[in-house]
Amino acid sequence: MQQISLVEDDPALRDALALGLINRGYSVRTFADGESALEEVSDSITDILILDLMLPRISGIDVCRGIRTRYGTLPIIMLTARGEDSLMVEGLEAGADDYIVKPCAPRVIDARIQAVLRRGGVDKATTRNRVEEFAGLTVDHDGFVVRRGATELPLTATEMRLFLTLVEHRGAVLSRQQLLERVWGYDHLGDSRVVDATMQRLRSKVERDPRNPELLTTVRGFGYRCDIA
Incomplete structure (x- = not known):
C-alpha cells in the first residue's frame, strides 16, 4: 500500500482529501502545518508528499525546499488555489514534481500520484540499456x-x-x-x-x-x- 503524506491547513479539505485517498487504496498521514511536516515526513514513511502551498507560519515553498534538500528523490505534488500562478511557479522551482489546482477530486489526485510514481522507474522500452x-x-x-x-x-x-x-x-x-x-x-x-x-x-x-x-x-x-x- 502506497503511503501518502498530506499537508493541508484547512481541516475540512484535509479530511475530505484524506478520506478520498483512503477510499482509493492509499495509506494517508495528515499534517496541519509545515512545522510538523518538516519534523515527521521522511522518505522511509512516505512514498509521495502532497503539499498545500498556502500554509501558516512556514510556507509550503519552504517546506518543499526543506524536504527536497533532505530527501532528494521523494516525489512532491503541490496543491494550489486558482490565481496563485506566481506561487505555483515558485513551488516548481523549489523542487515540486507537479501541481494540482484546488478544488480537485480524489480521482484527479490519484491520476497525478500514479503519473509521478511512474517516473521513479526505468522504462526499458525507451532507454538505450547502456x-x-x-x-x-x-x-x-x-x-x-x-x-x-x-x-x-x-x-x-x-x-x-x-x-x-x-x-x-x-x-x-x-x-x-x-x-x-x-x-x-x-x-x-x-x-x-x-x-x-x-x-x-x-x-x-x-x-x-x-x-x-x-x-x-x-x-x-x-x-x-x-x-x-
Whole structure:
C-alpha cells in the first residue's frame, strides 16, 4: 500500500482529501502545518508528499525546499488555489514534481500520484540499456543515475526522466507539449511552466554553466533539444 503524506491547513479539505485517498487504496498521514511536516515526513514513511502551498507560519515553498534538500528523490505534488500562478511557479522551482489546482477530486489526485510514481522507474522500452559518457557526465540508463566524475548528481525522478527523454531524442527538438506527454504523462494540453521550471532545475545540476547551457538548449517558441557532440 502506497503511503501518502498530506499537508493541508484547512481541516475540512484535509479530511475530505484524506478520506478520498483512503477510499482509493492509499495509506494517508495528515499534517496541519509545515512545522510538523518538516519534523515527521521522511522518505522511509512516505512514498509521495502532497503539499498545500498556502500554509501558516512556514510556507509550503519552504517546506518543499526543506524536504527536497533532505530527501532528494521523494516525489512532491503541490496543491494550489486558482490565481496563485506566481506561487505555483515558485513551488516548481523549489523542487515540486507537479501541481494540482484546488478544488480537485480524489480521482484527479490519484491520476497525478500514479503519473509521478511512474517516473521513479526505468522504462526499458525507451532507454538505450547502456552506460554513456558525454559532456563530462556518465549516464547509466539502467541504473537511473547520472554522475559527474565519481559524484552522483541529485536528480529527482522527474528531472531524470526529462533528461533521459531528451538524451534519447538527441538532436531533435521536443515541444513542451511532447515533453508533458512523455515525462509527466499528460494526454491533454498541460501547463508548459511545469516543463520550464523543471528544465531550470535540471540545467542547474547537469550544465557546467546553467546560465549558458550547452547540453540542453532552448529552441525559442517551440521547446528543447539535447545537443551531444
